[in-house]
Amino acid sequence: MKSTQFRLDELARHVNGQVIGHSDLSISALASLAAADAQSISFVSHEKHLADAQQSHAAALIVTEQLRLRLPQQQNFIVVENPYLAFALLSHVFEHKVLARGIEATAQIAESAIIAEDAYIGHYVVIGEHCVIGSNTIIQAHSTISDGTEIGRDCFIAHHVAFDCAVKVGDRVRIHSNTVIGGEGFGFAPYQAKWHRIAQLGSVRIGHDVRIGSNCSIDRGALDDTILENGVIIDNLVQIAHNVVIGENTAIAAKCGIAGSTKIGKNCILAGGVGVVGHIEIADNVQLTGMSMITKNILQAGTYSSGTSFLETGQWKRAAIRFKQLADVPLTKIVKQLDHMQAQIESLETILKLRK
Amino acid sequence: MKSTQFRLDELARHVNGQVIGHSDLSISALASLAAADAQSISFVSHEKHLADAQQSHAAALIVTEQLRLRLPQQQNFIVVENPYLAFALLSHVFEHKVLARGIEATAQIAESAIIAEDAYIGHYVVIGEHCVIGSNTIIQAHSTISDGTEIGRDCFIAHHVAFDCAVKVGDRVRIHSNTVIGGEGFGFAPYQAKWHRIAQLGSVRIGHDVRIGSNCSIDRGALDDTILENGVIIDNLVQIAHNVVIGENTAIAAKCGIAGSTKIGKNCILAGGVGVVGHIEIADNVQLTGMSMITKNILQAGTYSSGTSFLETGQWKRAAIRFKQLADVPLTKIVKQLDHMQAQIESLETILKLRK
Amino acid sequence: MKSTQFRLDELARHVNGQVIGHSDLSISALASLAAADAQSISFVSHEKHLADAQQSHAAALIVTEQLRLRLPQQQNFIVVENPYLAFALLSHVFEHKVLARGIEATAQIAESAIIAEDAYIGHYVVIGEHCVIGSNTIIQAHSTISDGTEIGRDCFIAHHVAFDCAVKVGDRVRIHSNTVIGGEGFGFAPYQAKWHRIAQLGSVRIGHDVRIGSNCSIDRGALDDTILENGVIIDNLVQIAHNVVIGENTAIAAKCGIAGSTKIGKNCILAGGVGVVGHIEIADNVQLTGMSMITKNILQAGTYSSGTSFLETGQWKRAAIRFKQLADVPLTKIVKQLDHMQAQIESLETILKLRK
Missing domain, CATH: 4.10.170 (p53, subunit A)
Incomplete structure (x- = not known):
C-alpha cells in the first residue's frame, strides 16, 4: 500500500510545534526510535529514551526543548511541550482510514432505518427497523444492529459487532471487532431449585467519545439501562453486566469484569483483570491495580489493591x-x-x- | 416501537396474584421503582425497598400482603407470595420477541439439513449438512452451524454464534452472541521440545433449558464429549475446556474458566472470575466466591474462597x-x-x- | 456421517508401532478407554489407567511394551514408545477435515487479492485488497480479512475470525472462531483530564505452526508489531496487548492476559488465567501457575506462583x-x-x- 509524504513543517503545524532543522524534510512514516529509518519521524518522551534516540536512524525527532539540547548529533526536530501527546496527534495523520462511503450491495438494511449519506455500511451488515446511523460513521463488515439502535456521527464500528437490543450510541464512539453490546443480562430468579429467566427489558446507553475494545460483553439492563458515560475507554475482553454505570473518562483495561448494578465513578482507572462485585459503588478518581478483587464500596479516592506478590x-x-x-x-x-x-x-x- | 397495553387483572392472572385496586388499570411497561411512570407496573421484593416504593410513580406495585400493608399511599397492587418471581414471569410478557418465522433468502442451508417450518433462520446464517433445527427455534443473523449439529425446539441462538462441530443441543436453550460452541480443545502432546496438536474428535452435548452468555468458549471434547447438563446457566466470557462436565442447574457467572476434564456437580454456584484447574471434581451444592482459584477436588458441599481482601x-x-x-x-x-x-x-x- | 475403516496394521504404520494380535482388525474410531467399543482403538499412556484398560471394550490398545505385559486379557495392541504421542498422531487420521476447495459464491474477494487455487474460502468471507491466501489454507464462513493481510499455506482459519489490519501469518497456523487479530491496541495519551486516542500503526506478525484459540484478542502494535513466534500455542479468551512478543513454542492457557510491550521468552508455559503486567520481560523456560499475577521481570527460568490457596x-x-x-x-x-x-x-x- 502506498504511503503519503509530509513535509516536516506540515507535521509541526499539526502539533503546534517548532521545527529545528530542515523544514522541507520529507517524512512518510511515524516509527519507534529503533525501527525508524531516513523517511521516518520518531519521538522522545522521557530522558530514559535518550540513548535510543542518539542511536536512532530517524529523519526527525519530536522532543521537548530540554531533550533536544541533549541530542547534539541529531539534526531535525519538532519541539513541543508534550512529545507523547504530539505523537498521539500525529498517529492520526499516518493512520490508514476507511475511505469508502455508502452502503455495500450485500448489506441488509430495514426499510425504516435511516442511514446518513456519508456513512459507510460494510458487506453483510444487517441493520434492523428504525435504526439510525449518523454522518461519517463507519460500520465494518458483518456487524449486526438490532431494531431501534441509534448510532451517532463519526463513529467506528469494527467487524462482527453485535448490537443485540435498541442501543443508544453517542458521537465519535469506537467499538472493536466481535464485541456484543446489549446482550441479555444474567438475570434469573431461583425458585423451587430451578433458575427462572428474567427477560431483560432495559438497554445500553453509550455517551460520546466512548471506546470499547474487541470481544467485550456490555449487557443490557434488566429494567433500567446499562450506562457508559462520555469519554469512557474500555480495552478488550471486558465484561460490563446489566445496570452497571461507568462514570465519565474512566479507563478499564483488558479482562476486567464489573458485576450487575455496580456504579463506578468518573476518572477512575481499572488495571487489567480487575473484578468488581455487584451492587456496590466506587467513588470518582479511584485507581485499582491489576487483578484486584473489589468486594465492597470504595467511597474514598485513592489506589487500592488485592492479591499477593508472585514468588518462586x-x-x-x-x-x-x-x-x-x-x-x-x-x-x-x-x-x-x-x-x-x-x-x-x-x-x-x-x-x-x-x-x- | 409500539408497546402493548395490559389490564392489571390480566397481569395478575399471569402471576397467580390478587388485584387490590383498579382491576382495569391499563399498564404498558414493567419498570424499576425509580423509573416507573403512570403506565408502569413495578415490584417490591424486600422491605429495604419500601422507601423507594413510597416515592415511586408506578401505576401499580407487585408486593406481598405484608409489604402492601406498609404502603398506604399506593393504591394499586398485585399481591403475590414471591414478588421477585412474579417480576421474572411478567418480564416475559413485556419482552420484544423475535416474531419472524421462516428462512431469510440470504441464509445458506445445506440440502440435507432439516429445518422446522416454524423456525426462524436469520440473514447470512450458514447451516451445514445433516443439521436439524427444531420447532420454534430462532437463529439470528450470521450464526454458523457446522455439519451434523442438532438444535432442539424453542431455542434462541443470537448473532455470530459458531457451532464448530456436530453439537447436540436440547430444547429451550439460549445461546448469546459471539459465543463459540464446539471449538477445538487445547490438546497438545509435547515431544522433542515441540507441541504436537491432538485433533479433537469429541463433541459438546447441551441439555435442556441451558443458557450460555455472549463471548463464551465451550470446547469440544478430545475423545468423549464436553457436557452441560439440563438447566445449567452460564454468563458471558466463560471458558469451558474440553471434556468438562457441568451438573444440572449449576450457575456460572461471567469470566469463569474451567480447565479440561473437570467435573462440577449439580446446583453449584460459581461467582464471577472463578478459575478451576483441570482433572478435578467439585461436589454438588458447592458455592465458590468471586475470583476463587480452585486447585484441588472439593468433595464436601459448602462455600469456598481464595485470594485476599482489597486494601489501600x-x-x-x-x-x-x-x-x-x-x-x-x-x-x-x-x-x-x-x-x-x-x-x-x-x-x-x-x-x-x-x-x- | 459415515466413518472410514482402517486396518490395525495401517494405523500401526502411521505411528511407527508394532502390531501384536490381528493385523487385519478393522478399526473405525479412536475412543477413550471407557467409551471404546469393538470397532474402536484406545490408548494407555500411564499405569494408573491399567484398571480402565483391563475393563475397556476397545478392539485394540496403543501401549508401551511394559504396559502390554500387564494387560494379559487384551488381545490386540499397537506397541510404541510414547502412546500419548501415538494417540496425538492417530487423532489426525480420524478427524473430519474440511475437504471443500475453491471460493464460495457468496465470498467477497477484492480484485487485487491473491487466493491459492487449492484454498477454501467459505460463505460470506470478506477479503480485502492485496491480501494473499496460501495453498491448502481453509478460511471458514464469515471471517473478515482486512487489506494487506497475508496468510501462509496449510492454515486453518475458523468462523467469524477478524483480521483487522494488514497481518502477516506464517504456514500451518490455526486460528479458532470469533478471534480478533490486529484489533486496535489500547493506547491513549492522557491530557487535560481526557484520553486522547493514539491511532495504532503497527501490525501483528504470526510465525509458523502457531495456534490461537477462540474469542482471543491479539492487538496490533502501536508503531512496531505485536509478534507471536513460531510454534506458539494459545488457548481461548486470551488477551495479547499491543507490542507484546511471545517467544517460540511458548504455551498460553485460557484466559491469560499479557499487557502491552511485555516480552515473554521461549518454551514458557502460562497456566490458565495468568496476568502479566506491561513493559516487563520473562525469561525462557519460565512456568507460571494458574491465575498468577506477574508484576515484575522474571529473569531466571523456573516456576512462579501467586495468590492464596482456597479455603472453606x-x-x-x-x-x-x-x-x-x-x-x-x-x-x-x-x-x-x-x-x-x-x-x-x-x-x-x-x-x-x-x-x-
Whole structure:
C-alpha cells in the first residue's frame, strides 16, 4: 500500500510545534526510535529514551526543548511541550482510514432505518427497523444492529459487532471487532431449585467519545439501562453486566469484569483483570491495580489493591500454607502477648537486679 | 416501537396474584421503582425497598400482603407470595420477541439439513449438512452451524454464534452472541521440545433449558464429549475446556474458566472470575466466591474462597511483603514457642515469689 | 456421517508401532478407554489407567511394551514408545477435515487479492485488497480479512475470525472462531483530564505452526508489531496487548492476559488465567501457575506462583482478616524479638539456678 509524504513543517503545524532543522524534510512514516529509518519521524518522551534516540536512524525527532539540547548529533526536530501527546496527534495523520462511503450491495438494511449519506455500511451488515446511523460513521463488515439502535456521527464500528437490543450510541464512539453490546443480562430468579429467566427489558446507553475494545460483553439492563458515560475507554475482553454505570473518562483495561448494578465513578482507572462485585459503588478518581478483587464500596479516592506478590513456586507454597494457618493464628493477640511477656521479663530482671 | 397495553387483572392472572385496586388499570411497561411512570407496573421484593416504593410513580406495585400493608399511599397492587418471581414471569410478557418465522433468502442451508417450518433462520446464517433445527427455534443473523449439529425446539441462538462441530443441543436453550460452541480443545502432546496438536474428535452435548452468555468458549471434547447438563446457566466470557462436565442447574457467572476434564456437580454456584484447574471434581451444592482459584477436588458441599481482601495500596504493599516473609516465618512454631515461653516466665515468677 | 475403516496394521504404520494380535482388525474410531467399543482403538499412556484398560471394550490398545505385559486379557495392541504421542498422531487420521476447495459464491474477494487455487474460502468471507491466501489454507464462513493481510499455506482459519489490519501469518497456523487479530491496541495519551486516542500503526506478525484459540484478542502494535513466534500455542479468551512478543513454542492457557510491550521468552508455559503486567520481560523456560499475577521481570527460568490457596469461606475470612493485619504486624521483628526474649528467659533461669 502506498504511503503519503509530509513535509516536516506540515507535521509541526499539526502539533503546534517548532521545527529545528530542515523544514522541507520529507517524512512518510511515524516509527519507534529503533525501527525508524531516513523517511521516518520518531519521538522522545522521557530522558530514559535518550540513548535510543542518539542511536536512532530517524529523519526527525519530536522532543521537548530540554531533550533536544541533549541530542547534539541529531539534526531535525519538532519541539513541543508534550512529545507523547504530539505523537498521539500525529498517529492520526499516518493512520490508514476507511475511505469508502455508502452502503455495500450485500448489506441488509430495514426499510425504516435511516442511514446518513456519508456513512459507510460494510458487506453483510444487517441493520434492523428504525435504526439510525449518523454522518461519517463507519460500520465494518458483518456487524449486526438490532431494531431501534441509534448510532451517532463519526463513529467506528469494527467487524462482527453485535448490537443485540435498541442501543443508544453517542458521537465519535469506537467499538472493536466481535464485541456484543446489549446482550441479555444474567438475570434469573431461583425458585423451587430451578433458575427462572428474567427477560431483560432495559438497554445500553453509550455517551460520546466512548471506546470499547474487541470481544467485550456490555449487557443490557434488566429494567433500567446499562450506562457508559462520555469519554469512557474500555480495552478488550471486558465484561460490563446489566445496570452497571461507568462514570465519565474512566479507563478499564483488558479482562476486567464489573458485576450487575455496580456504579463506578468518573476518572477512575481499572488495571487489567480487575473484578468488581455487584451492587456496590466506587467513588470518582479511584485507581485499582491489576487483578484486584473489589468486594465492597470504595467511597474514598485513592489506589487500592488485592492479591499477593508472585514468588518462586516452592517459596510460594510455604507462604500459602502459612496463609491458611493464619486462620487460626491470632496475630494481634500475639503482638500484645509479646509486649506483655517482654514487660514480665523486664520486671523479673529488675527484681533479680534489686535482690542481687 | 409500539408497546402493548395490559389490564392489571390480566397481569395478575399471569402471576397467580390478587388485584387490590383498579382491576382495569391499563399498564404498558414493567419498570424499576425509580423509573416507573403512570403506565408502569413495578415490584417490591424486600422491605429495604419500601422507601423507594413510597416515592415511586408506578401505576401499580407487585408486593406481598405484608409489604402492601406498609404502603398506604399506593393504591394499586398485585399481591403475590414471591414478588421477585412474579417480576421474572411478567418480564416475559413485556419482552420484544423475535416474531419472524421462516428462512431469510440470504441464509445458506445445506440440502440435507432439516429445518422446522416454524423456525426462524436469520440473514447470512450458514447451516451445514445433516443439521436439524427444531420447532420454534430462532437463529439470528450470521450464526454458523457446522455439519451434523442438532438444535432442539424453542431455542434462541443470537448473532455470530459458531457451532464448530456436530453439537447436540436440547430444547429451550439460549445461546448469546459471539459465543463459540464446539471449538477445538487445547490438546497438545509435547515431544522433542515441540507441541504436537491432538485433533479433537469429541463433541459438546447441551441439555435442556441451558443458557450460555455472549463471548463464551465451550470446547469440544478430545475423545468423549464436553457436557452441560439440563438447566445449567452460564454468563458471558466463560471458558469451558474440553471434556468438562457441568451438573444440572449449576450457575456460572461471567469470566469463569474451567480447565479440561473437570467435573462440577449439580446446583453449584460459581461467582464471577472463578478459575478451576483441570482433572478435578467439585461436589454438588458447592458455592465458590468471586475470583476463587480452585486447585484441588472439593468433595464436601459448602462455600469456598481464595485470594485476599482489597486494601489501600500502601497498606496492601506492607501486607504483601509480609505474605512473602511468611514463607520463612514458622507461624505455628511461633505460637507454640510463645506458649512455652509464657510457661517459663510464669515458672520464673513462681520461683521468685517463693524465694521472696 | 459415515466413518472410514482402517486396518490395525495401517494405523500401526502411521505411528511407527508394532502390531501384536490381528493385523487385519478393522478399526473405525479412536475412543477413550471407557467409551471404546469393538470397532474402536484406545490408548494407555500411564499405569494408573491399567484398571480402565483391563475393563475397556476397545478392539485394540496403543501401549508401551511394559504396559502390554500387564494387560494379559487384551488381545490386540499397537506397541510404541510414547502412546500419548501415538494417540496425538492417530487423532489426525480420524478427524473430519474440511475437504471443500475453491471460493464460495457468496465470498467477497477484492480484485487485487491473491487466493491459492487449492484454498477454501467459505460463505460470506470478506477479503480485502492485496491480501494473499496460501495453498491448502481453509478460511471458514464469515471471517473478515482486512487489506494487506497475508496468510501462509496449510492454515486453518475458523468462523467469524477478524483480521483487522494488514497481518502477516506464517504456514500451518490455526486460528479458532470469533478471534480478533490486529484489533486496535489500547493506547491513549492522557491530557487535560481526557484520553486522547493514539491511532495504532503497527501490525501483528504470526510465525509458523502457531495456534490461537477462540474469542482471543491479539492487538496490533502501536508503531512496531505485536509478534507471536513460531510454534506458539494459545488457548481461548486470551488477551495479547499491543507490542507484546511471545517467544517460540511458548504455551498460553485460557484466559491469560499479557499487557502491552511485555516480552515473554521461549518454551514458557502460562497456566490458565495468568496476568502479566506491561513493559516487563520473562525469561525462557519460565512456568507460571494458574491465575498468577506477574508484576515484575522474571529473569531466571523456573516456576512462579501467586495468590492464596482456597479455603472453606469461614476459615478464609479469618485468614483474610489476618492478611490485612499483616500490614501492621512486623513479622521478622517478631521472630527476632522472640529469639531475644528466649535468650533473656534463659539468662534469668541461669541466674536463678546459680543463686539457688
